[in-house]
Every structure is written in structure tokens, then in C-alpha cells.
Amino acid sequence: GAVVSQHPSRVICKSGTSVKIECRSLDFQATTMFWYRQFPKQSLMLMATSNEGSKATYEQGVEKDKFLINHASLTLSTLTVTSAHPEDSSFYICSARELAGGHNEQFFGPGTRLTVL
Amino acid sequence: SQQGEEDPQALSIQEGENATMNCSYKTSINNLQWYRQNSGRGLVHLILIRSNEREKHSGRLRVTLDTSKKSSSLLITASRAADTASYFCATDPNQAGTALIFGKGTTLSVSS
Numbered sequence: 001g002a003v004v005s006q007h008p009s010r011v012i013c014k015s016g017t018s019v020k021i022e023c024r025s026l027d028f029q030a031t032t033m034f035w036y037r038q039f040p041k042q043s044l045m046l047m048a049t050s051n052e053g054s055k056a057t058y059e060q061g062v063e064k065d066k067f068l069i070n071h072a073s074l075t076l077s078t079l080t081v082t083s084a085h086p087e088d089s090s091f092y093i094c095s096a097r098e099l100a101g102g103h104n105e106q107f108f109g110p111g112t113r114l115t116v117l
Numbered sequence: 118s119q120q121g122e123e124d125p126q127a128l129s130i131q132e133g134e135n136a137t138m139n140c141s142y143k144t145s146i147n148n149l150q151w152y153r154q155n156s157g158r159g160l161v162h163l164i165l166i167r168s169n170e171r172e173k174h175s176g177r178l179r180v181t182l183d184t185s186k187k188s189s190s191l192l193i194t195a196s197r198a199a200d201t202a203s204y205f206c207a208t209d210p211n212q213a214g215t216a217l218i219f220g221k222g223t224t225l226s227v228s229s
Contacts, residue, residue: 034216043205044160044219093159097214106209106217110159 002028004096006109013084014117021079021112023094029074030096034106035067038091050077084116123206123220130227136193138223140206141186148209149182150217151191153202160205163191168211198229 003026013019023033031052036044048064050056050071058064066088068080077096081088095108123140130136142149151163166173166182166189173180179192193200203224207217 032214036219041224043221046216046218049216091157095217105162105165108160108162113157 002026002096002098002105002107004030004094004107004109006092006094006112008112009110010113010115012115012117015085016083018080018082019084019114021081021092021094021114023077023079023096023109025075025096025098025107028096028098028107030077030098031074032097033071033077034095034097035069035077035079036093036095038093038111044093047079081114084114086116089114089116123204123223125223126221127224128226130196130225132197132227132229134196134227136196136200136225136227138191138204138206138225140189140191140220142189142206142208142218142220143187144208145211146184146208147211149180149189150207150209151178151180151189152205152207152219154205154222155202163204193225196225196227198227201225201227 005024007022033050035047037047038044046059047062048056048058050069052071052074056069071077091111091113093111095106097106098104148167150165152160154160164175164180166180177194182189203222205222206220
């Protein structure tokens with residue numbers, strides 16, 4: 001299957017700083033990318049959907065000003081956690097669909113573990 | 118939003134036994150998928166079953182889908198210690214281009 005990468009795989013930061021996570025589709029063009037968050041011993045919760053060249057759509061309860069999403073190209077989406085706090089510590093997973101408007105498979109990145117001290 | 122409910126939440130069995138996990142969902146779907154996740158790691162795609170299919174096999178895995186009951190089950194036969202992981206069902210909504218929605222998951226522990 002297609003490959004989605006995330007960088008960094010792990011990040012530790014101080015409270016109040018901003019952290020950027022990159023999600024790349026390596027061998028296909030992703031018109032739609034998704035960001036999930038997973039707290040320990042819980043399931044994946046969808047945070048937002050990003051479409052290339054347009055604003056992201058956020059799920060209810062997710063602060064768009066805190067979690068900035070940019071999908072500037074067909075192979076790259078970034079999630080910036082602004083003014084991070086310990087409660088933002090989580091496992092962030094991105095995924096990508098190859099074509100908009102179709103039920104193509106959704107491919108997942110390996111995840112980024114964020115720890116905010 | 119979380120769509121699926123899975124049961125049991127946790128399952129402990131011995132090697133060689135079969136493990137059955139169930140998933141229920143709420144809205145119409147195009148397909149349903151099962152994933153495995155080892156502790157602290159990423160997702161591994163196991164199997165996809167389309168809404169017009171009732172049963173699918175892949176190695177030691179057997180998945181069933183009952184769209185009238187909005188439920189699915191994952192059976193792992195002859196389990197091994199290496200099967201120890203969390204298992205999630207994920208529904209692909211009947212609206213193209215939307216995200217997979219994950220169930221709460223079942224934590225499987227297989228002891229040798």
C-alpha cells in the first residue's frame with residue numbers, strides 16, 4: 001500500500017511552546033488528509049479534515065486556533081499545536097486518502113508522540 | 118466523533134484459543150475495516166469488508182458484517198502471544214472522501 005510518513009516521531013517540549021508535526025504522502029497525491037489524536041488507552045479521535053488549498057474542517061470541540069492545520073501541497077499537511085500545555089500530550093496520527101470524492105483506501109502515518117512538560 | 122462501540126473492552130485468553138471481538142456502529146457505511154495497534158505504535162491494517170459482503174477471511178482472521186444489525190465481528194483463530202494488541206474497527210461512511218471513524222477498541226492479551 002501507499003506510504004504516509006510523519007515527522008517527528010517523538011517530541012518533548014516545554015509548556016507554552018508551539019510544535020509543528022508534518023505529514024507526507026510519499027508515493028501518491030493526497031487531496032484529503034486527516035488528523036487524529038489518541039490519548040493513552042483510548043481510541044483515535046478525529047480532529048480535523050484538511051483539503052489541499054482550502055481551510056481545514058475541525059470536529060466539534062477541537063480549537064482551530066490552537067491546532068493550526070496547513071495543507072499547502074498535495075503531499076504535505078502540517079499540524080501546529082500552538083502554546084502547548086501538558087493536557088495536549090498525546091499521540092497524533094495523520095492519514096491520507098488518494099483521491100477526493102472516492103472511497104479509496106485511507107493510509108495512516110506512524111504517529112507522533114507529543115509530551116508537553 | 119466516535120461512532121463504534123466494541124466489546125469486550127478487554128479480552129484475556131491462552132495461546133491456541135480463539136478470540137472474538139465485536140463492533141457496532143450507528144450510521145450507514147461503505148465499508149468497515151479492522152486495525153491492530155501494538156502498545157505505543159502505529160496502526161496496522163488487517164482487513165476491509167465492504168457493505169455488500171457478509172464474511173471475509175484473511176489467514177487466521179475472519180470478519181463478518183451484518184448491515185441490518187449494524188455490527189461486525191473479528192475472529193482470530195489459534196491465537197498467539199504475538200496477537201497481543203489493541204484491535205479497532207473503523208467505519209468508512211457512506212459519503213465519499215470522509216474520514217474513517219474508529220470504535221473504542223478491544224485490548225487483547227494472549228498468554229503463553
